[in-house]
Amino acid sequence: MIDIPDGSLFGLANLPYGVFSTPGSAPRVGVRVGDSVVDLAVALGEEVFARPSLNAFMAQGHDRWVRVRQQITELVSGEVPDGAVHPVAEVRMHLPVEVADYVDFYASEHHATNLGRLFRPDSEPLMPNWKHLPVGYHGRAGTVVVSGTDVVRPSGQRRAPGEDAPTFGPCRRLDVEAELGFVVGTGSELGTAVPIAEFATRVFGAVLVNDWSARDIQAWEYVPLGPFLGKSFATSVSPWVVPLLALEQARVATPAQIPEPLPYLEEPEPWGLDIDLAVSWNGHEISRPPYREMYWSPAQMLAHLTVNGAASRTGDLYASGTVSGPEKHQRGAFVELTWGGAEPVRIGGQERTFLEDGDEVTITATAPGADGTRIGFGEVTGRVLPAC
Numbered sequence: 001m002i003d004i005p006d007g008s009l010f011g012l013a014n015l016p017y018g019v020f021s022t023p024g025s026a027p028r029v030g031v032r033v034g035d036s037v038v039d040l041a042v043a044l045g046e047e048v049f050a051r052p053s054l055n056a057f058m059a060q061g062h063d064r065w066v067r068v069r070q071q072i073t074e075l076v077s078g079e080v081p082d083g084a085v086h087p088v089a090e091v092r093m094h095l096p097v098e099v100a101d102y103v104d105f106y107a108s109e110h111h112a113t114n115l116g117r118l119f120r121p122d123s124e125p126l127m128p129n130w131k132h133l134p135v136g137y138h139g140r141a142g143t144v145v146v147s148g149t150d151v152v153r154p155s156g157q158r159r160a161p162g163e164d165a166p167t168f169g170p171c172r173r174l175d176v177e178a179e180l181g182f183v184v185g186t187g188s189e190l191g192t193a194v195p196i197a198e199f200a201t202r203v204f205g206a207v208l209v210n211d212w213s214a215r216d217i218q219a220w221e222y223v224p225l226g227p228f229l230g231k232s233f234a235t236s237v238s239p240w241v242v243p244l245l246a247l248e249q250a251r252v253a254t255p256a257q258i259p260e261p262l263p264y265l266e267e268p269e270p271w272g273l274d275i276d277l278a279v280s281w282n283g284h285e286i287s288r289p290p291y292r293e294m295y296w297s298p299a300q301m302l303a304h305l306t307v308n309g310a311a312s313r314t315g316d317l318y319a320s321g322t323v324s325g326p327e328k329h330q331r332g333a334f335v336e337l338t339w340g341g342a343e344p345v346r347i348g349g350q351e352r353t354f355l356e357d358g359d360e361v362t363i364t365a366t367a368p369g370a371d372g373t374r375i376g377f378g379e380v381t382g383r384v385l386p387a388c
């Protein structure tokens with residue numbers, strides 16, 4: 001029986017999946033229990049887990065996810081085979097999913113309002129479409145990286161206020177966005193839409209996301225087609241995928257949606273999620289964004305993403321957009337926390353507005369789990385390296 005420390009965020013109520021390796025062995029699928037990783041290819045003797053991503057297992061579908069979760073629960077409550085258990089401190093974690101497509105939404109009303117005020121001070125902060133559909137853009141799947149991967153400061157075109165022409169150079173306003181990401185387990189055919197009700201059987205689980213953002217590059221390039229190079233240089237995700245099956249206890253209503261959404265976005269039992277995020281900058285906690293404040297639910301995001309008949313695939317990742325609450329200490333991006341750089345924050349005796357080379361940002365999160373426990377998402381962390 002595997003020892004699970006009291007109060008562990010990785011008890012039987014959680015059982016997140018990841019891809020790990022030990023020295024000299026190939027990456028394969030494991031499940032985290034307490035401070036251990038259980039090698040599922042060894043413990044369950046199935047080839048689908050001897051793969052360097054979760055995709056093949058996810059593609060087997062919801063019924064299978066339910067059965068394997070039950071099998072793992074029974075397994076780790078009894079005798080786990082020798083050689084199947086590794087201390088988490090001794091394994092290396094890899095990107096858990098071969099990311100198919102990557103989409104990023106913009107589902108926090110507080111974040112969208114703050115950014116509207118900062119980027120377009122002379123107009124209404126929310127665009128007329130915002131309360132009618134979950135606004136999003138297609139990001140770059142190939143630059144989704146696992147937690148712990150260093151992020152090189154991007155270079156690009158930027159034009160600061162008051163400059164009459166753009167210049168090229170390293171980003172001067174490098175920022176983070178604390179988000180939750182949802183991983184599609186079973187996709188949908190081209191020409192069909194995924195109804196709201198199919199969210200829970202198609203989405204496999206959730207990860208933490210840091211959507212690194214070059215605000216100066218973004219501000220100059222985003223009109224009129226949206227984010228491009230200001231976002232695509234790197235997107236970091238946590239290595240543990242928390243199954244949607246572990247998030248039942250975290251379900252809460254979404255905030256009141258007025259005006260009423262169109263029928264394809266109506267959600268009788270909303271998938272709001274009571275997840276508490278925390279953002280640390282060089283080891284100092286500076287924000288606690290509450291996911292329960294998010295206006296659009298992940299089920300509405302998936303319904304919207306496919307309503308035009310766009311296919312979805314195993315391994316698709318769609319992120320929520322920055323999680324920000326109504327209070328200043330609940331803002332999930334530094335551009336909001338420092339109000340565009342005008343109000344620096346103090347980090348260990350130093351003033352900061354945007355990221356400096358060598359800075360490290362870590363996002364963590366916890367949620368209510370079954371039987372009064374709490375479950376953890378682990379962390380997504382990354383350090384900024386100087387521009388090439």
Ligand code: MN
Nearest residue numbers: 177211321322
């Ligand atoms: Mn984002």
